Amino acid sequence: MSKKLVLIDGNSIAYRAFFALPLLNNDKGVYTNAVYGFTTMLLRILENEKPTHMLVAFDAGKTTFRHKTFSEYKGGRQKTPPELSEQFPLLRELLDAFDIPYYQLENYEADDIIGTLAKQGEKDKWDVRVYSGDKDLLQLVSDQVEVHLTRKGISEVDTYTPSFLQEKMEITPEQVIHMKALMGDNSDNIPGVPGVGQKTAVKLLKDFNTLEGVYDHLDDVSGKKLKEKLETHKEDAFMSKELATINTSSPLQVGLSNIEFTGYKEKDVLSIFKELGFNSLVNRIEGEVSPEDEGQDELPDLKYKIVRSLEDVSFSSVEAIIVEMLEENYHTAPIQGFGLVNEDRKIFIPTDVALASETFKQWAEDGSFKKIVHDSKQTKVGLLNQGIDMEGIEFDLLLASYLLNPSETLFDIPSIGKRLGVTSVLMDEEVYGKGAKLQVPEEDKLAEHVVRKTDLIFQLRDKAEELLKENEQWKLFKELEMPLALILGEMEHHGVLVNEDRLKQMREELKERLEQIENEIHELAGEKFNLNSPKQLGPILFEKLGLPPIKKTKTGYSTSADVLEQLQDKHEIIPKLLMYRQLGKLQSTYIEGLLKVIYNDTKKIHTRFNQALAQTGRLSSIEPNLQNIPIRLEEGKKIRQAFVPSKEGWILFAADYSQIELRVLAHIATDDKLIEAFQEGMDIHTRTAMDVFHVEADEITDNMRRQAKAVNFGIVYGISDYGLSQSLGITRKEAKQFIDRYLDSFPGVREYMDSIVQQAKQLGYVTTLMNRRRYLPEITSRNFNLRSFAERTAMNTPIQGSAADVIKMAMINLHHRLEEEGLQARMLLQVHDELILEAPESELDVLKKIVPEVMEDAVELKVPLKVDYAYGKTWYDAK
Structure with a gap:
């Protein structure tokens, strides 16, 4: 089997990814755009190249052996933005997950590491592929070595072979160093010969082949000024050649024998993708995580009973209960069964038995019977869907674990157990499989797994409570997070009514508007073409209309958003193109997206609130993410017109904190x-x-x-x-x-x-x-x-965390106040610092008084909290 070596210039690719992508950060507030861009390129490389050997090279520091030759080498470079430098440790974690070797060498650059290994590979007749954004590496190009250079961003790459280099730059790989010696390099602060650009350098090399050849035949150089500059700056030119030359004999501690790449374990990569928030990349990872990979522990014996009748079951003591649902979306997931555990017994109750039992319902709805659960919000919603309103939940293991360390990413029962020192249950996917292979096992296996999880909740409760009290977080847990979870459960179950017809009408309005803009663009262009085809749009803009091309791709002109934004004031067609794209995204992502998540039976959207995700304590929502509905464009803001009260004669009431984070800062x-x-x-x-x-x-x-x-x-x-x-x-x-x-x-x-x-x-x-x-x-x-x-x-x-605490406390206080006042009004949504309620119009005057009052009195600060409110027939009107 032939060997293929892939060498990646880590600093260069990360740097280009950082500046090519907007400043992304995940739910923990960690910047990830450079790592994300690097990862997308890495996945492409692995898929296309299928390397047998691999290494990512990094620069070791600011000082290299080249600084002895020229102390100002790379002296003009700006300091690396902290938003980028903070991502390099994450990048190394990512490479560890992929099991890809990486290396840096004190006093040398990544180029030198790559050059040394590339030459070794070339000598052994391996196929060598180098990926970078640095043209210096073109000196390595040969019949065995291809250099893939990024252009501007990271999605477009030119593949340099000797013939392509000749065609593109009219020089050979050996002449790359000589060209740089003559023209210098501003990015590396290599002086070269002032006034000699690429065109002049190429002409000199065509005539005299090398830098030495130029100076050996200086009298034959045409142009008096050029000759004078060459004579004056001869020392600079030869020093520049030395600086530009990659050291292909660097004293590396790694060699071809120990950078073998045999692939990566999907579970490791999936784990870091989830940790970094790269949800869109999860589906690109092929294969399944096998149970063997998980390293199953020997499970202790468990005695349990499957109960077919609840007549003889006593519900008198505190119970740990699990309502087992396999799907992430518990609004639609069927219940697979119930686990109940206390000091005296461990039982599994099949779904049909529990739901047909009045005894079970009475116990669940009686708040004097205290219950321990893993996820109180999921439990609340799952049972509300079956007409059972569970009361008496006094402990939530998921929320306790989240408060103990919000930086953790896994809050399933086995993971929490491992963190607290107990491993007595398998992971869900080891029992059910996952993805397309997800299925419910036979009843005995199902029952044992559910009871094991329930028993683990029961065991862990005291330990988690003790830790919360040690941390002085028991009050936060009992008085804020626990009550809020149950309120959020009610809000999720109730949902918010959506006017489907209005959304469909907006879809048609947007369709007409898009057609109108398309016609205007065609008129300005003087011909019809496919606006969504860069191949057709590029020639229109940059040839027919004569706009300056900002950048090109392999297939022609780039018409990306950043290119069009730079041309906004050059021609009236550009703002129309940008508007066309914005409206197209509104239609496809938001209008169509919302239509897909309206429940057929309720005609409502039942978003799910994430209470244990952000390390700051902020709430977020999914399916749909209501915090992402764009409201800067009027057309985006109008999407809120589709959110309406659930009853005739009712209104929506929106109240939001004014500059709460700045007030908290003060x-x-x-x-x-x-x-x-x-x-x-x-x-x-x-x-x-x-x-x-x-x-x-x-x-x-x-x-x-x-x-x-x-x-x-x-x-x-x-x-x-x-x-x-x-x-x-x-x-x-x-x-x-x-x-x-x-x-x-x-x-x-x-x-x-x-x-x-x-x-x-x-x-x-x-x-x-x-x-x-x-x-x-x-x-x-x-x-x-x-x-x-x-x-x-x-x-x-x-x-940020204190602002989150304030609005959570306001939600709890407002929920109780609405009940105390005997109002029908109820909270529907929380979006950032805004609460949205629905209420009969007759309660409007009361809401105007109590909502700001409750929200502004949620906590006492040295500055007043200020709440603005508005109301109307739709969320759009309540602005």
Whole structure:
């Protein structure tokens, strides 16, 4: 079998991925865009190349042997943005999961590692493939070595062979070094010969073959000025050649024999994909995780009973109960059976037996019988779907485990058990299979598995409770998360009514609007063509209409969104094309997406709230994600017209906190200026602009306020100078000055940031107002990138987490207040800092009074909480 060696320039590909993709971060707030882009390319490489040997090379540091030759080598480069440098440890974790070797060598660059291994592979007649964004590596091209260079982003790659290099650049691989010696390289601060560009360098090499040939025949060089420049900068040219030459004999501690690649274990890759939030990549991983891979433990004996009649079953003592449902969406999942465990017995009750029993229903709905569950929200919804309203849930193992360490990603019963030192149950997929192979086993196997899980809940309750109390989180658990879970369960079960006809009408309206824009574009282009085909659109824009091409792909001109945005003011066709694409996405992703998740029997959307996902404590929602409905475009905002009350004569009432995170910041930072601004009811962005720009309120321009707003919210999320520069379209230097002026203006904020980092280093975690913890083990890491991410997280978690605590407490208090007042009004949704209720119009005056009152009194801060509200016949009207 022939050997194939794939070598990847880790720094180069990560760097290009970072700048090619928007600043993505997962639900834990970790930036992941570079890792995501790198991963998509890696999957393509593995699929296309099927390597037998593989290595990812990284730069070891800023100083290399080249700096001895020229101390200013790479001297002009900007500092790596922290949002990128923080991702390199994640990238190494990803490579570990793929079982792909990686390597760096002190005093050498990734290019040198790649060059040395490529030459070894070439010598042994292996097929060698190099992936990078760095043209320096073109000097390695040969009959055995292909160099794949990214163009701008990472999705488009040119494959360089000797013939393609000759065709593209009119030089041989050996001449790459000589060309760089002559023309230099700004990105690496290699001087070359001033005034010699690529065109001149290629002509000189065509005439004289090498740099030495140029200087041996200097009298034959045409052009007096060029000859003078070559003479004056001869030393620079030869030094540049030395700098540009890859060391293919670097003293590596790795060789071809120990970088073999035999594939990866799907379960390891799936695990890190889930941890990083790369849900879209999960489906690309082929194969199934076999039970053998999971390393099954020997299970202890279990005595249990399958109960066919509940007449003789006593429900007098505290029970652990599981309502077993296999599908993730418990709104539609059938119940497979019930497990019940206490000190005296362990039983499995088949679904039909339990649901036909009045005894079971009475026990479930009697709050004086206390129950222990794994997931109270799932249990609540699953039984509500069967007409049983379970009361008396006093312990939720999932929420307890989440509060103990929200950075964990697995909260199933076996995983929680392992973390608390008990392994007495198999993973669900080992019993049921997964994906297309998912199936319910015969009753005995099902019963044993369900009872084992129920028994484990029963065993773990005391240990989890003890840990929560040690952490001083028992109050947070009992008074916030537990009550909220049951309220969320009721909200999920009730759902929100959707006007399907209005959505379909919007679909038709958008269709007509898209057709209208399409006709306008065709008219401007002077011909009809397929707007969704870059092959057809490119020539129209860049040949027929003469617009400047920004970048090209293998198949022609790039017409990507970033290209079109740069051309917006060049021709009136461009804004229409951008609008066409935005409206097309609205129609396909949101209108069609919502239509797919309307339940046939209720005509409602029953979104599922994630209560144990974000490390900050924030709620999110799925199927559908109601926090993602775009409202910047009016057409997107109109989607909210389809959300309506469930009864005639009712209205929707929306109330949201105004700038809650900035108010929390003012409270915990005890900054006098911020506190004063909020207490006086001043616009906080105007106040910030006044302090940062040293002007009076009437001198504030719209742009000043916009910049102040960006830095206000940026501070909350731990923004860096790079992040602020991107959001405001200014240089990093200007952004850094802006942040420094902000912190000088608000010394309490600066002091808070310094003190919270020190506190995190001492304790290993930070807390919110209600004692929610987030652990930061990297806060004392010697690795600068890991440590800086942890420091940023230490600053923003207490702010975001406390804001989450406040709105959760408001939901609980409001739920109770609505009941106390005897109102029919009920909460439907929570989206960011907004609560949406439905109520009869007759209750409107009461809601106007009590909703802001309850929300503003949820907690007591040094500044007032402010709630705005609106109402109407649809969610759109309640704005």
